[in-house]
Amino acid sequence: MNSENEKFLPVSPEDLAERNIKEVDFVFVSGDAYVDHASFAAAILGRLLEHNGYTVAILPQPDWHSTEDFKKFGRPKLGFLVSAGAMDSMVSNYTANNKPRSEDDYSHGGEKGHRPDRALVTYVQKIRESFKGVNVIIGGIEASLRRTSHYDYWSNTVKKSVLLDSKADLLIYGMGEHAILEIASQLKSGKTAREIRDVRGTCWYTGKESELPEKDFIMLPSYEEVSKNTIESKETFAKSFLIQEQNTDALNGKTLVEKADSRFVVQNPASLPLSQEEMDGLYKLPFTRKWHPMYDRKNSQGKSGVPALSEVKFSLTSCRGCYGACSFCAITFHQGRRIQSRSHESLIEEAKVMTEDADFKGYIHDVGGPTANFRKDACKFQKERGACQNKDCLGVNPCKNVEVSHKDYVELLQKLRALPKVKKVFIRSGIRFDYLMMDKDRTFFYELCKHHISGQLKVAPEHVSDSVLKLMRKSTHKVYEEFSAEYARINKELGLKQYLVPYYIAGHPGAGLKEALETALYLKKTGFVPDQVQDFYPTPGSLATCMYYTGFNPHEKKADGHLAEVYVARGGRERRLQRALLQFNRKENKPLVIEALKSIGRMDALKILY
CATH class of the missing domain: 3.30.750.210 (Transcription Regulator spoIIAA)
Structure with a gap:
């Protein structure tokens, strides 16, 4: 092992041998390539564990088609830590229109195909095949946002907690520094991961109602109640999401319990925020701030490195x-x-x-x-x-x-x-x-x-319609216009020619073709038409995704006590029409713009746009 490799956390049995580590405490499985930088979870949590006396081996982007990679370090003394990577694996692999992505910035040379769909489920399955009874703790964004029953855009179904679907022992949600050290301590003391039930920022499960907390918890609607494709079930889903959203804070959030089949998933209150001293300490850890040297060689496409590092280095x-x-x-x-x-x-x-x-x-x-x-x-x-x-x-x-x-x-x-x-x-x-x-x-x-x-400042007004902005929890369009005017005034006073580059979202819940046209007319008036428009992407864990799936706004009730309905643009056609309206200046979009205007009876706007 060369001296450069010695600066990184171990990634091979040879690395362990060089360090005289006969049995590693944790194997950290990651859906991302290994970059030793504080912006990457495997690095920051691996370094934190190392700093506190634990040995950690990194297993980045293992081949999931067999168990060979998962066995390379042997059975870890304390357990496997498993993350899908910096993004949900389905977001990493597919666009907002459910098309396979052509590249993956968190992989060697940006090459796609190095992480499986639903990575947590796949990785844990291979670990279970490799080592019977080993402790498996899942975490990261995929675990965090799928910790309870959630809408899965790619299958268009409601899925159970990923803790249950993956068959892991314990789930860490949120930022995991406090939780991972407490879990490591309890594992070291002899507990199994299934026995750890008192750590903030974790979810655990039990098949026995008698093992639930004795008091101070909220029972959510069951998976069965929120997963049926009915109006009643969707309204129940929205109400359940609201309860979860209201209990995300560490100081006032309650323990939540959700039943699925014969098991109960228990979400403990969130981890306490890091103190400034603790957060400073994380960034003092000995990161190399580089990708591992294994990525210096060229991949099958002739590219090297890990592109995601360039954004944060x-x-x-x-x-x-x-x-x-x-x-x-x-x-x-x-x-x-x-x-x-x-x-x-x-x-x-x-x-x-x-x-x-x-x-x-x-x-x-x-x-x-x-x-x-x-x-x-x-x-x-x-x-x-x-x-x-x-x-x-x-x-x-x-x-x-x-x-x-x-x-x-x-x-x-x-x-x-x-x-x-x-x-x-x-x-x-x-x-x-x-x-x-x-x-x-x-x-x-x-x-x-x-x-x-x-020269330019990127900002995110997201939309022009105040009704949509309210659902987005953004400020009114008037505030953006005031900001834009003040930005122009200050730059003029400074003698600078600098511009705003605003971002807009098409297809967000509450936005129909009329609202898209409202935005298009504003863009025409201001003379700015965006090169890129983001299609709304219904990813787990967001209020907008809840509205997209259910058609309800959980924050607003009608006089009869039911939740207020929200218009949702479903299917690819209307999403394309909305995007075309926001980019009406593109020649190839004009037929779509005409189709959109005809459907809402606004052909008068054609002369304004063109």
Whole structure:
């Protein structure tokens, strides 16, 4: 083993032998290629376990057609840790229109085909074939967002908790640092994974009702109640989702129990947020910040490396969590609404290390997280009470308690800009422009335009129709227009020619052809037609996916007590028509635009668009 390999976590039996490790504590199976960077779960959790005295071997993208790869390290002393990767495996493998993807950025050279569909189920099956009775803990985004009964877009069915379908012993949901160390400690003490039932941020199961918690839990509707293809069942699904959404916070969330067949899945309350000291400590771990040398060779397509690293190699993760809570995003279901942030000192130290990299050209590509300009909790009450269960922080009617300030973020960016070898610091994470407009102090707005973009700023108004924006939990279109005008004013004052590049979603629940036309007419008026339009993708764990499947808005009731219906564009045809309206300037889209306008009786709009 060469000295370069020694810097990485072990990936082969030879690596273990070189380190004199006769029996590894954990084998971490990942659907992604192994990149030793804090943006990749296998690296950050593997390094954390290593730092706490455990031995870890990484098994990246094993061949699932046999058990050979799964046996290569022998039987681990404490168990297998299994993740589908940085994305749900079905999202990695298929587009929003259910077409196979042509590449996979988290694989060697971007080559597709290195992870199975429904990776958790497949990986655990092979582990079970390889080692009878071994502890298997699943985690990551695929486990987190499929932890209870969930709508599966690709099969168009409601599936059970992936804990049951995979036949794993224990499931970690959310960000797993606290949970994985507690689980490791209990396994080391002699417990089996099936016996571990008291760790926050985990789901476990039992076939005995007598083993359920004695009190303080909420019984969700059963899998059988939410999985039937009936109006009543779909409304029950929506009500169940609302209960789950209301119990994602570590401070006020209850234990949830869901029955499926003769078993009960128990979701313990979420893990407590990391302290700033804990989060800083994670990024001090000895990451190489590189892909493993095994990917230096060219793959079958003549490409090397792991493309996903290029997006993060010279970026800084400053925060976790998001209280924006957009309906189409599952971040709040996974990371939660509480903001966890790193100290300036930690970020500056990492930036200094970054500048010494031979490939660093003077540009820090990003300083952010799910939302770049969130650096603290939304309000003073969240630290003591948690995020409100029945109130949005932002959206159409922002909460009056939201504390708006960019002062800390501005100070951090100024310090980073002042570092030797740093030419420019970009912000590429999402900017929540409604939060920015709530800040009466325009210092950050000026700094953003002057120092942190280059020619254009990508933003996400998502739609023009206020009825759709309300369902998206976004601000009204008026706020975006005010932001756009202020952006133009500030750039003019600074003597800069910089533009906005807005993103839009077609086919989101609540959006029909009339709403798509409303957006198209606005785009025509403003002279901007997007090169790319995102088709709504119903992925597990989001409120919008719940609305897509059920046709109900769980947050709104009618006078008769039933949930309010939501229009949903189903099938590929209307989705294509909506997308064509938003990109009406493309010659090939004109027949689709005409078809859409005819169907809603708006042929008068043809002359306006063309």
